[in-house]
Each structure stands twice: as structure tokens, then as C-alpha cells.
Amino acid sequence: MPGFDVQQFRQQFAFFQQQPNWVYLDNAATMHKPHAVLDAVTAFYQQHNSNVHRGAHQLSQQATVLFEQARSNIAGYLNAAHPHEVIFTSGATAALNQIAFGLMHTLLKPGDRILLTQLEHHANIVPWQLHCQRFGVIIDVVPLTADHGIDLVAYKKLLALGPKAVSFSHISNVLGHIQPVAQMVALAKAAGAVTVIDGAQGIVYQQPDMQQLDCDFYVFSGHKLYGPTGIGVLYGKTLWLDRLTPIFAGGEMIDTVSFVNTTFNKLPFRLEAGTPNIAGAIGLSAAISWLQKYNTNQVQQHKSLLLKEFYNGLAAIKAIDILSMPVHNAGIVALNVRGEHPSDVAELLNQQQVAVRSGQHCAMPLFSYLAQQGAVRCSFAAYNTLDDVNRCLLALEQAVEILTA
């Protein structure tokens, strides 16, 4: 197989032709979309637009077929046991809200415990907190090790307290560290806990195999995987999806309705109230089909090379503090210029058309743990080039020079 050709890959993104001067290193926030995705979305609206599952006409039936094909395609990618184990949501946040809310009514009772980690995104903290407070469920938090990884010793101790559910991210959106999810799932299962993985960043790094990983839930957003915004996936094992109380109620998710009682439809519809994001689902499915044309190992090698060059370059710039470790890193580097506020650094990069994010990245508990006021985050994607890396390094040097003048 020929090697990964980054130029060929990059050419498929109209964005870079439109914005040739920008170095885009904010991929952990959202990624650009290849033609394959844009075309699929446009084609749906131009040729097949109709509502799904409800029209008496053939057009609606065609749209339904396309929508359900998207579900099957995504389920196949995840190696889910059944297509109905893929629930379409508006994104990872919506999926996590559904899980936290849904389990609160069925699995979790007052006095029960759940387990999160110190480095979670707010989307994997606040929904739990909101419902736990109301239901009297206790949240425990796994601390980090000195190199900012999950402290597995502490994790085991906290599992011994018997949490009913454990929820953690596959990859930290701030540090880029890849968590030992397989091990963490196995330990949690041995302790009898339901396992939830926030795969918002993990899904870009690798194709997760649900049956092998054996987690009960895995969630992600389409827009961080070359897909459209407003679409995401809540994967769950049938057994557990069946036990979720729907967070949204409305059309499509019901079986019979009277003002005395309502009975619910079967999966996946029970958890998809209202008209779904049909074009979004088709776009995400197109993104996944497109991505499968590339060899994951080669893509990862390319990203590792970018990361290596970036770390090498950073070592040569004075006064840079790096929060992310280079090993087991999926392509995200959080850093600070010593003594400077991250927003100043990011603004000076912005002036040089290098797009990064600064702040606490929706992970305030992590930053209070690290005792940092925030960080500049450079996140790399497969379409980034060595030229991008070098331009970012030069821009950082320039920023340091201006800041320390």
C-alpha cells in the first residue's frame, strides 16, 4: 500500500483552498469537512429531501432508506451488535445528557455512587451533577498521576466503593492523552458498574470496536470526525438503551398516546423524539465511508510525525511550559508561555493566522487540579502538514518575543 499522501488528503477540503493563509490547529474544537461530506449533504437536500418514517409517499420511503443506511453504516464502523444500538443525537453533549438523565430514573437511586475523572469535559460532568444533586447520587472523582494520566491505583480503590456507573473520556480534549480505556472498562465491569465512554476526541483517533471494548455506552459528535455539526451518536448496548428513560418526548418515539397514558416505540426510535437531523446523519455516514478509504495506521503515523516535529520545535523556544506528554498522545498539545496569560499568546497567534484555542477548554476541574489559569491548545489533524507545524512554531517564537520584550 502506498504511504499516506497528505497533499492528496488535504486537497479534498475546500476550506483550505478558500483560506490558504490560515494554519488551522483547532481541530479538537471542530474539524473541516471533505467534499465527500458536503456533496452527500447537498445531494440529499437536492434529490431526496423528505421526512423519514412517516410519509405516505415514495420520497419519504427513499429518505428513510438513506437515513437508516446511515445508521447501519455507522453501526458497522463501530462494530455494534445491531444498527438500533446507534441512536442519533445532536452531539456528544446531548448523548451524555440523555445517559445521565436516563439512568437516573432506572439504575441510580439515592445514596448510589458514580465515578468520573478529574480531566473530564464539562459535558461529562455537569449533566451528571445536575441529576445527581436532584436524586441524591454521590459523585467520586478519579485523580491524576504526576504525568497527568489517570491514576489507576486510585481508580481501583474508588471502584471498590461500588459505583453503579463510571464515565470517562477516551482522550482528554485538553491534554490529548489516550486513556487506557480497555483496561478501565474491564476493571469497571468487574466491579459491576455500567461503563460510559466520552469518545468525542477518541473517535478521531481510532475506529473503536464496541464488541471488543465491551463498554455499555460510547458517545461522540459528528463535527469532530469530518462530519456536519448538529449530529452525534449515542451508542449503547440494547440492554442499556432499553433502560434509559427518554430525555426528549414527542413525535416518532411513541407507540400509542392518550391523555391517560403513552407507550413508547421500540429502539432506536424511542430515544429519537421529533424529526431527526436527516442530512446530518447522511453527512456523518459519508464522512465515515470516506475516512475508511485511508489506512488508520498511516494516518496515525503522519500525525505522530507532526507531533514529534512540534515537540522538537517547542524545545527550542524559550519559556514554553508544556502540559501534554508526547507519549500516548492523540495529537493535542496544551502549552503556556511562562508567566503569560494563554489568551495573550492565542491572540498573537491569531494575528499571524494561526488558529488555536486558549482558556480552560470546558475542563475547569482539570485546570484547578493543574493549578494553571488555562492553556493554549494546538490540536492537529491528518490534513495538517509539516509546513503548518513550522508556521505555528515561528508564530509562537514571534509571540514569545513580543511578550517578553
Add this chain to the structure above:
Amino acid sequence: MTLEQLLAETQPALLQIKQQDLADITAAKDWQSKYRVLMQLGKKLPPVPEKMKQPHLLVKGCESRAWLMHYHDKAQDKHFFVLDSEARIVKGLMAIMLCLVNGMTSAELAKFDLCHKFDQLNLKPYLSQSRGNGLTAMAERIKACCPAK
């Protein structure tokens, strides 16, 4: 340190910014020189002691934290301000904002069009809603200092 002392140290700095540095910013030939000046501005203002940075003085909507203190000399009907921020560029931009309104009467402050002024200084992009730098929030906070009629 008291608010009076802070005000006494801040006022000449704001005056100097208004009389000298504003011209340098507008005249800056490239972004580097503009930012070099911007970052010097913040340094001219005396830092607000940690003890005085009370939560109610925080300007919401900033990625970096910023504090605004206000003093209304009722006898002369004049408004004076003190500011601090964790971020240097934001502090510089906020200092520019303050130097424009400092010492205004209530009527002047109510009438003042900060957006227009920032536009003239080529600084308008910093006031846009989409930026998390808190400049817009600061502008609203300053306006809110006008006593209700």
C-alpha cells in the same frame, strides 16, 4: 491601598495614554508594533491589589479575568475608573476604553459612543460579540455606571 490611592495613580496614567499612546496605536505600521504598544499600556496602570479584586467587580464574559472599579465624584458629577486584567492585550485595550471615558460627566458618559470611537482607532474588531475577550462586556459595564435618571 485604598480606592483613592489607586484612583490617584490611575488618572495620570490614563491621561498619558489618551494624549500619547493612542496616536502611536493608530500610527502603528504593522501588527507587531501595534501589539507592542498595546502591551505597554497595561503596564502603565498600577496593579490592583489582590485583596481588592472582589468577585462583584469581575467583568463577566472574559476568557481572562478583568476587574473594574468605579468612582463617581457626585459634587462635580465626574466618573473615574480603575481596572486590572490577567491578560495583557485585554488590559491594554480596556485601558484605551477607560482613557476615553475617564472624568466624563454622567451626561457625557450616557451619550458616548464607544463603538464609533473604537472604529476610528481601527480597534473595532475587538468589540465584536464573538470574541471572548470581554471588551464588549466591559463597555456595557462602563455604560451601566451612569446613574439612573
